[in-house]
Amino acid sequence: MQQGLVQFSWTFVFQIFNTIIIFLVLRRILFQPVTNFMDERTKSIENAINDAELKNQQADELKNDYESKLDNIKEERNQIIREATKRAEERSDEIIKAAQTEAKLIIERANLEIERERQKAINLLKDEISALSIMAATKVIEKELNEEAHQAMIKKFIEEVGDEQWLN
Template identity: 45%
Template sequence: MGYQNFVGLDWSIIFTIVNTFILFLVLKKLLFKPVKSFMENRQIEVEKVFKEAEDAKSKAETLETQYMEKIAAAKSEAAEIVRDASKRAELRSEEIIQEAKKEADRIMDKASNEIAREKQKAVNEIKDDISDIAMMIASKVIKKDINSSDHETLIKEFIDNVGDTSWQN
């Protein structure tokens, strides 16, 4: 029995092989294909996520570049605005200085004119005082009253002789 069972075909072995083959086909149909399909879909999904990540990274780099360009442009524009404001301030400063100089010149002219008027007024007052003193001295010396035409003549002579030259110091 030993030899025959060992070499002989046993239907149970064939049946087990056939069952294993059928099980393999069923598992292939029901399990391997869906798993393979699931794995392929998962691979496609992963690749899609990586592609989207690459696209997002590329877009972020583009946006960063644009942002940096805009910042540089804004800095340049700000510098230009500051330069323009400085120029306008400098021009306005020069205008104010010119106006102040004109005002100072006008005030100096006015003061000079006022000084000249006051000087003339003082000279006239001194001339009047001198003429009064001269009249008093003359009347005391002469011991008589001088009439007004003599008085005017004496004053004019005195002013012409003493006059403006001695008061122009």
């Protein structure tokens, strides 16, 4: 008799019964803890993913805040630079105007001084001419004037001054 792969006997029933008991025992001892472990691991991974997403959102918000603050700082920096440049230009204009005013005053003082010196030189020249004229007149008066000497002096004067000037 040839026997097949599966025979229905008490052994077969015991094998099925043992398989069910082993399945229940393994399920109780091994499958539930592994399933619980896997569920907990899944939950912890999901929590980690949620935390990571939350932190990414917070990081994005912080990034946006910092970018807006940087933009504000850049604008404020540009404003400060513009104001400082404007103040520097105004100060430069003030300094230039003050220097121009001072230069005008110096030029005016120099012109006044030149005019005073010129007037002084003219007065000095007049005084010297007067002194020379008086000396010359004194010499002429001291010298004995006769008609002939008097005529010679007039003739000499006319020659020196010139006929045209004398006639005008």
